[in-house]
Every structure is written in structure tokens, then in C-alpha cells.
Amino acid sequence: MKKNDYIQNLLEGRKFSIENAVVSAYAPSNIALCKYWGKRDIELNLPMTSSLSVSLAEMGTTTVLKVNDEQQDTIIYNGQQLDVSSEFTKRVIQFLDLFRQQQEIYFEMNTQNTLPQSAGFASSASGYAALMQAIDLLCDWHLSDKQLSLLARLGSGSASRSLWHGFVEWHQGVRDDGMDSYAEPLDDTWPEFCMGLILVCDQQKPISSRKAMQVTQATSPDYKTWPKQVACDLKKIKKAITFKDFTLLGETAEQNATTMHALMRDAKPAIIYSIPETLKMMDKVWELRKKGVEVYFTQDAGPNLKLIFRKQSLEKLQNIFPGMMVVEPFSEFITHE
Numbered sequence: 001m002k003k004n005d006y007i008q009n010l011l012e013g014r015k016f017s018i019e020n021a022v023v024s025a026y027a028p029s030n031i032a033l034c035k036y037w038g039k040r041d042i043e044l045n046l047p048m049t050s051s052l053s054v055s056l057a058e059m060g061t062t063t064v065l066k067v068n069d070e071q072q073d074t075i076i077y078n079g080q081q082l083d084v085s086s087e088f089t090k091r092v093i094q095f096l097d098l099f100r101q102q103q104e105i106y107f108e109m110n111t112q113n114t115l116p117q118s119a120g121f122a123s124s125a126s127g128y129a130a131l132m133q134a135i136d137l138l139c140d141w142h143l144s145d146k147q148l149s150l151l152a153r154l155g156s157g158s159a160s161r162s163l164w165h166g167f168v169e170w171h172q173g174v175r176d177d178g179m180d181s182y183a184e185p186l187d188d189t190w191p192e193f194c195m196g197l198i199l200v201c202d203q204q205k206p207i208s209s210r211k212a213m214q215v216t217q218a219t220s221p222d223y224k225t226w227p228k229q230v231a232c233d234l235k236k237i238k239k240a241i242t243f244k245d246f247t248l249l250g251e252t253a254e255q256n257a258t259t260m261h262a263l264m265r266d267a268k269p270a271i272i273y274s275i276p277e278t279l280k281m282m283d284k285v286w287e288l289r290k291k292g293v294e295v296y297f298t299q300d301a302g303p304n305l306k307l308i309f310r311k312q313s314l315e316k317l318q319n320i321f322p323g324m325m326v327v328e329p330f331s332e333f334i335t336h337e
């Protein structure tokens with residue numbers, strides 16, 4: 001299996017042996033400003049394009065990992081033990097299998113999200129990044145952040161970006177063995193930069209991002225134009241970050257997200273994550289912009305929106321979107337960590 005060779009290669013002779021009884025790791029969630037949507041290799045989770053995200057500071061996942069007394073893995077998510085047959089559990093166990101390699105060692109994984117569970121924002125990105133760090137601690141491997149990013153990517157593509165705070169770029173890479181497809185943080189900070197999480201629905205997605213990505217790539221007639229657009233958007237967003245050009249950043253990120261959703265809508269069968277409430281919120285954002293409040297949105301594989309704005313607009317936006325959760329990715333708490 002390609003995945004096993006890949007892991008062996010990355011571990012550079014390190015063995016899977018438990019060195020610490022119990023470990024804990026934290027990873028922030030991240031929201032892409034320039035999205036990852038489509039793979040060039042499904043087994044190694046290699047993307048068609050590079051992507052760029054911003055991490056959500058103290059909103060993320062803490063995972064406590066320890067060896068289980070029982071002869072099976074126990075997965076606890078926000079205080080609740082999950083059924084072994086759930087999709088979430090199956091994926092986590094498959095990920096753990098990659099590392100324990102036939103050894104009869106089982107884990108208790110206790111995961112706590114700081115994003116409210118009902119909020120529908122829970123992302124696999126922070127989950128797999130935290131789990132990968134926990135495995136590294138448990139075995140005393142001392143892997144580099146780059147190696148952790150290369151491994152977390154196997155759990156979920158976007159997890160490769162959740163090992164750092166701030167802006168993070170995931171390089172698509174060109175190699176077939178996947179060794180050059182990892183993320184790196186940008187040096188830039190932007191203290192005024194804010195994100196607002198708007199909950200319009202807390203139901204489970206009708207279709208997973210994994211499946212939706214595959215269907216879009218295989219059936220959406222204009223998918224072929226996506227890599228070119230992403231390359232162009234990525235350049236603009238990096239330029240916007242360097243020169244603190246908020247308009248360029250917001251316009252490009254919003255356009256990038258709406259294009260991704262347009263490609264999904266044209267897939268067969270059509271994939272539509274937005275619900276009427278999502279469109280109402282988009283309208284509000286556009287109305288606000290017309291009135292001079294500079295705010296943009298981005299949307300992932302779900303109906304909820306993430307607003308992009310600067311601190312100077314915070315009060316106005318909190319009045320208009322009372323339930324909005326606000327994240328300051330470059331707050332003191334983060335930069336002085």
C-alpha cells in the first residue's frame with residue numbers, strides 16, 4: 001500500500017512504541033481563504049492546487065490520547081463516547097491503524113472542540129492535526145512541523161494547515177510520492193483581521209466534503225478551469241496579505257468560495273450546501289458593503305458563512321449578526337504564545 005510506504009519513509013526508522021502514558025495536544029481550526037477542492041491522488045490526499053487559510057486561534061481541538069485497557073479503540077467526542085460503527089469513528093480508527101501497524105495496542109482518544117458542538121463548524125482539520133501531534137508525543141518521535149503536516153494530511157487534507165496559527169499555505173507539490181505536499185506558515189500578521197462565524201444550520205452535511213470533492217472533479221464541466229483560478233487567487237491573496245490590501249483579500253476570497261460552490265452546483269448530481277438562510281446572509285453582506293461596511297464572506301462544505309472583516313467594523317457587525325462568534329486570529333493571546 002502506497003500509504004504505508006509513505007509513512008515509513010517519513011518516520012525515518014522511528015518505531016511505534018509507547019513512551020508516554022497519556023498525552024494532550026491542541027490544534028486550531030482553519031478556514032481557507034483560497035480553497036482546496038479536488039485531489040490529484042486520493043490515497044495520499046494530494047491536492048489539485050495549493051491553498052491558503054487562516055487559523056482560528058483558540059477555536060480548535062484538544063485531544064487527549066492514552067493506551068486503552070480494552071481490546072478496542074474508544075473514541076470520546078465532546079464528552080460522549082461514540083459508537084464504533086459511526087463514520088467519524090471508522091475514519092479515526094483507520095488513521096490510528098496507519099501508525100500501530102498490526103500491533104495489538106488500542107487507544108482511548110478523548111477529543112474536545114472549543115467550537116460549540118452544535119455550531120456545525122466542527123472541522124476535521126483541527127481534529128487530525130491534534131491527533132497527529134498526540135501520536136508524535138505518545139511515541140516521543142519529535143517529528144518536525146513539516147513532517148506532522150505531511151502526516152496529518154492523510155487524515156484530512158485541510159489538517160495539513162492546522163499545525164500553526166495565523167496565515168498558512170499548503171503547497172500542492174508535484175511529486176508522485178507526496179513528499180512535497182505540506183503546509184507552511186506565512187510570517188505576516190494582521191492584528192485588525194477578524195473572522196465571524198455565522199451559524200445558519202447545525203444539521204449534519206447532506207454529503208461529505210470528501211464525496212462532494214470527488215463528484216465535482218469528475219462531473220462539473222468547468223472544473224478544468226479551477227486550478228488556473230486558484231493559482232491566480234492565491235497570488236492575489238498573498239499580495240493582499242503582504243500589502244495589507246483588505247479589499248483585494250476580501251474580494252478574492254469571496255469570489256474563490258462562490259466559484260467553488262458554482263462548480264458544485266454544476267456537478268451531476270448537483271451539490272448545493274446553501275439553504276435559504278445562507279443566501280439571506282449573503283444578501284446582508286452585500287447590502288452592508290453597498291453602505292460602506294467592508295465585510296466579505298467565505299463558505300465551505302456546509303450552509304454556514306464565515307465573515308471576513310477588520311476590527312473597526314466589529315461593533316456594527318455584532319449588531320447586525322447578534323449570534324456571530326468572533327475570532328481574532330492575530331490577537332495578543334496568539335502572537336505571544
Ligand code: PMV
Pocket residue numbers: 031032034035036037051124125156157158159209210299300301
Ligand atoms: O480537508 P477536507 O477533506 O475536510 O476538505 C476541506 C474542504 C474545504 O473546507 C471546503 C476547503 C478547504 O480548503 O478547507
